[in-house]
Amino acid sequence: MQTIDALDSTLRNYLSPEQTNHVKRAYYFAEQAHYGQLRRSGEPYITHPLAVAGILADMHMDHQSLMAAMLHDVIEDTGIEKSAIGNQFGPTVAELVDGVSKLTQMEFGSLEEKQAENFQKMALAMARDIRVILVKLADRLHNMRTLGVLKPEKARRIARETLDIYAPIAMRLGMNNVRMEFEDLGFAALYPMRARRIDAALRKARGHRNELVEKIGHQIETTLEQEGHHVEIVGRQKHLYSIYKKMKSKRKSFSEIMDIYAFRIIVDSVDTCYRVLGSIHSLYKPVPGEFKDYIAIPKSNGYQSLHTVLMGMHGVPIEIQIRTRDMEDMANNGIAAHWLYKSDGQSSNGSHARARQWVQGLLEMQQRAGNSLEFIESVKIDLFPDEIYIFTPKGRIMELPKGATAVDFAYSVHTDVGNSCVACRINRRLAPLSETLQSGQTVEILTAQGARPNPSWFNYAVTAKARTNIRHYLKHQTREDSITLGRKLLEKALLSLDTSLEQLPEGKLQDYLTLHNYDEFDDLTADIARGNKLPAITAQQLTSQVSGDMLRRGEAEPVAIRGTEGFMVSFAKCCHPIPGDPIEGYLSSEKGMVVHRETCNNLNDLKENRERLVALRWDDEVEGEYAVELRIEVENRRGMIATLATRINSMGVNIEKISTEDKDYQFTFVDLEMMVEGRVHLARIMKRLRIIKSVHRVQRVKN
Numbered sequence: 006m007q008t009i010d011a012l013d014s015t016l017r018n019y020l021s022p023e024q025t026n027h028v029k030r031a032y033y034f035a036e037q038a039h040y041g042q043l044r045r046s047g048e049p050y051i052t053h054p055l056a057v058a059g060i061l062a063d064m065h066m067d068h069q070s071l072m073a074a075m076l077h078d079v080i081e082d083t084g085i086e087k088s089a090i091g092n093q094f095g096p097t098v099a100e101l102v103d104g105v106s107k108l109t110q111m112e113f114g115s116l117e118e119k120q121a122e123n124f125q126k127m128a129l130a131m132a133r134d135i136r137v138i139l140v141k142l143a144d145r146l147h148n149m150r151t152l153g154v155l156k157p158e159k160a161r162r163i164a165r166e167t168l169d170i171y172a173p174i175a176m177r178l179g180m181n182n183v184r185m186e187f188e189d190l191g192f193a194a195l196y197p198m199r200a201r202r203i204d205a206a207l208r209k210a211r212g213h214r215n216e217l218v219e220k221i222g223h224q225i226e227t228t229l230e231q232e233g234h235h236v237e238i239v240g241r242q243k244h245l246y247s248i249y250k251k252m253k254s255k256r257k258s259f260s261e262i263m264d265i266y267a268f269r270i271i272v273d274s275v276d277t278c279y280r281v282l283g284s285i286h287s288l289y290k291p292v293p294g295e296f297k298d299y300i301a302i303p304k305s306n307g308y309q310s311l312h313t314v315l316m317g318m319h320g321v322p323i324e325i326q327i328r329t330r331d332m333e334d335m336a337n338n339g340i341a342a343h344w345l346y347k348s349d350g351q352s353s354n355g356s357h358a359r360a361r362q363w364v365q366g367l368l369e370m371q372q373r374a375g376n377s378l379e380f381i382e383s384v385k386i387d388l389f390p391d392e393i394y395i396f397t398p399k400g401r402i403m404e405l406p407k408g409a410t411a412v413d414f415a416y417s418v419h420t421d422v423g424n425s426c427v428a429c430r431i432n433r434r435l436a437p438l439s440e441t442l443q444s445g446q447t448v449e450i451l452t453a454q455g456a457r458p459n460p461s462w463f464n465y466a467v468t469a470k471a472r473t474n475i476r477h478y479l480k481h482q483t484r485e486d487s488i489t490l491g492r493k494l495l496e497k498a499l500l501s502l503d504t505s506l507e508q509l510p511e512g513k514l515q516d517y518l519t520l521h522n523y524d525e526f527d528d529l530t531a532d533i534a535r536g537n538k539l540p541a542i543t544a545q546q547l548t549s550q551v552s553g554d555m556l557r558r559g560e561a562e563p564v565a566i567r568g569t570e571g572f573m574v575s576f577a578k579c580c581h582p583i584p585g586d587p588i589e590g591y592l593s594s595e596k597g598m599v600v601h602r603e604t605c606n607n608l609n610d611l612k613e614n615r616e617r618l619v620a621l622r623w624d625d626e627v628e629g630e631y632a633v634e635l636r637i638e639v640e641n642r643r644g645m646i647a648t649l650a651t652r653i654n655s656m657g658v659n660i661e662k663i664s665t666e667d668k669d670y671q672f673t674f675v676d677l678e679m680m681v682e683g684r685v686h687l688a689r690i691m692k693r694l695r696i697i698k699s700v701h702r703v704q705r706v707k708n
C-alpha cells in the first residue's frame with residue numbers, strides 16, 4: 006500500500022519542493038475530508054486518492070493534476086464545495102476536481118458501439134482541461150485494479166464501461182499502457198472463465214517457448230552488435246485481451262496466434278531504426294506485405310515505430326518492432342508523455358496549451374512525413390471538439406456542431422420533428438428554440454401539429470441539414486401557394502373570355518409552354534402569381550383572341566380570398582383589409598398578390614397599371630386573423646392604457662402594436678394594431694371599448 010512518504014520521494018525527483026508541498030497539502034486536506042470513510046475493501050478511503058495520485062506521479066504529471074487527484078472525490082463524497090477547494094488550492098485545481106466529479110456522475114451503462122463512441126467524444130468535450138481526463142483515467146485505473154471487492158454486478162458494469170468508454174479514450178490519447186491494463190482487467194472481470202483459460206494456455210505456451218525465444222533474441226542481438234548497433238531487445242508478450250480479440254475477429258486458434266514470436270528493439274535515433282531494420286532483414290527473410298513504416302507515417306494518436314515480420318528458423322514467424330526511446334515513451338504514455346518531456350519545473354502554462362503542443366507535435370511529425378494533414382484531424386477533433394453532444398430524452402446521443410441550437414437538434418432527430426417544432430426543454434427547463442446548446446444537455450423538442458418552419462430560424466440554425474430543410478420547406482411552400490393562386494387567376498381570366506383550361510383547343514397549352522420556355526404548366530402559374538406574367542394577357546394568348554376588352558377586368562366572378570393562400574397573398578399595411586371589407590388585388594412583381602381595401606388611396610395610384618389589378622372578394626369560409634388599426638381617444642388619466650389593454654386581452658384579442666399621441670391637455674390618442682377575424686368581430690370589440698368610462702371615441706384608421 007502506498008504512503009504519502011513514498012509518494013513524496015517520487016515527487017521530489019521531478020517536482021520542485023514547493024510543488025511537492027502543494028500536493029501534500031492537498032493530501033492532508035483530502036484525508037481530513039474523507040476521515041472515517043472506508044473503501045469496500047475496509048481500507049481508509051484516502052488510500053484511493055493517494056493511489057490515483059501515485060499513478061499520475063508515475064507518468065510525471067504536473068502538481069496541479071496530482072492535487073486534483075488527491076481531491077477528486079471530495080466534492081462528490083464529502084459535501085465540500087467547489088468554492089472551498091478554490092479558496093484553498095486555487096481556481097485551476099477546483100476546476101479540475103469539478104470536471105472529474107462531473108464525469109464521475111455520468112453513468113454510461115452499456116451502449117451500442119456508435120453510442121459508445123459518442124460518449125467518448127462527449128467526455129472529452131466536457132472536460133475543458135485535458136488533465137480532467139487524465140485524472141479520471143487514473144481514477145478508473147485504480148478502481149479497476151481493486152474491482153475484486155465489488156459485488157459482481159457492479160463490477161461487471163464498471164468493467165463494461167471501462168472497455169466501451171475509457172479504454173478507447175486512453176487509446177485516442179495514445180496512452181497504450183493504460184489502455185492495455187484497462188482491457189485486461191475489464192476482460193477478466195467480464196469474462197472470467199475465458200480470461201482464465203487464455204491465461205493458463207499462455208503460461209503453458211510460454212514454458213515451451215522460452216528456450217526458442219531466448220535463442221532468437223540472442224541471435225538478433227549478436228547480429229546487431231557485430232554491426233555496431235547498441236540496442237535494447239525486449240521479448241514482447243501479447244496481452245490477454247488482444248489475444249482474445251484476435252481469436253474472435255480473425256477466427257484463429259490460440260496456438261496460431263501464439264506461434265508468433267514478438268520482439269521490440271529500442272534504439273537511440275531514428276536513423277538507427279532504419280539501419281537496424283536493414284540488418285534484421287539480412288538475418289531473416291521478411292514476410293512480404295508485412296512491413297509498415299509508422300515513423301514516416303505515424304498513427305493518428307502519434308504512435309511511431311517500424312513493424313516487420315520475419316520468417317525465422319523452422320518457418321516460425323517473428324514480429325519485430327523497432328523504435329527510439331522517445332517513441333517508446335510516446336507509445337506507452339501518449340499525451341501524458343508530453344508532460345514528462347516538457348515539464349521544465351515551471352508551473353503549468355495551461356493544460357490546453359500543452360495539449361495543443363502535443364497535437365502540434367503530431368502535426369509537425371506529419372508534415373515532416375510529407376503527407377496529408379487529414380490524419381491529424383481525428384485527434385484534434387477529439388481534444389478540441391468542434392462538436393457538441395446532446396442527449397435525446399431517451400438517452401440517445403446526437404452529435405452537433407458547436408453553436409448549434411434546438412432547431413438544429415430538432416432537424417437532426419428527424420426532418421418532420423424540425424418542421425413542426427415550436428419550443429424545447431433543455432434539461433427539463435422550457436427554453437426558446439434559439440438557445441445555443443452545450444455538451445451533456447438533455448434536449449426535448451415540443452412539436453405541434455400544423456406548425457411550420459419559421460423564416461427567422463435562419464438566424465440561428467447552423468447545421469446544413471436544418472438550413473436546407475427550412476429553405477426547402479419555405480420555397481416549396483411558396484411555390485405550392487403560388488401555383489394554386491396563379492391557377493386561380495388564370496382560370497378567372499379565361500372565364501372572362503368565356504372559356505376555361507379544359508376548353509382550350511388540343512395542344513394549345515403545350516404549344517404555349519414550349520414557345521415561352523416553360524417546362525411545365527406549374528411554372529407558368531407560379532410566374533403568374535409572382536406577377537411576372539399577367540393573367541389577362543396569358544389568357545388572351547392562350548385563346549389567341551385579341552380584343553381591347555381583354556385588358557379590362559371581365560364580368561367573371563372575382564377571385565375569392567380565404568386567408569389560407571400563404572406566402573403569395575399578403576394584406577396591404579396601408580389600409581389593413583379585413584374580411585367584410587370590399588377589396589381589390591394588385592399583382593406586384595415582388596410581393597405577389599397584395600390585397601387592398603377598395604377605398605385605399607394607394608390603390609387609386611396603382612390603378613395606372615390596371616392590367617395588374619385583380620377583382621377579389623372574401624371567401625364565405627374565410628379563415629385566420631387580420632391586422633387592423635384603431636385610434637381611440639381617451640381622457641388623460643393614469644392607468645388608462647392598462648385599462649384598455651386589459652379589456653382587449655379579456656376578449657382574447659392580441660394587441661400587436663400600441664402607441665400614444667397627446668391631442669391636448671384633456672385627451673390622448675391611443676393607436677392600436679390588433680388581430681381580428683373580420684368586420685363583425687371588430688364591431689364587437691369597438692362596442693366593448695366604447696362603454697369604458699373615459700373613452701371618448703373609437704375609430705378604425707383609414708389611410
Ligand code: MN
Pocket residue numbers: 053077078144
Ligand atoms: Mn475515485
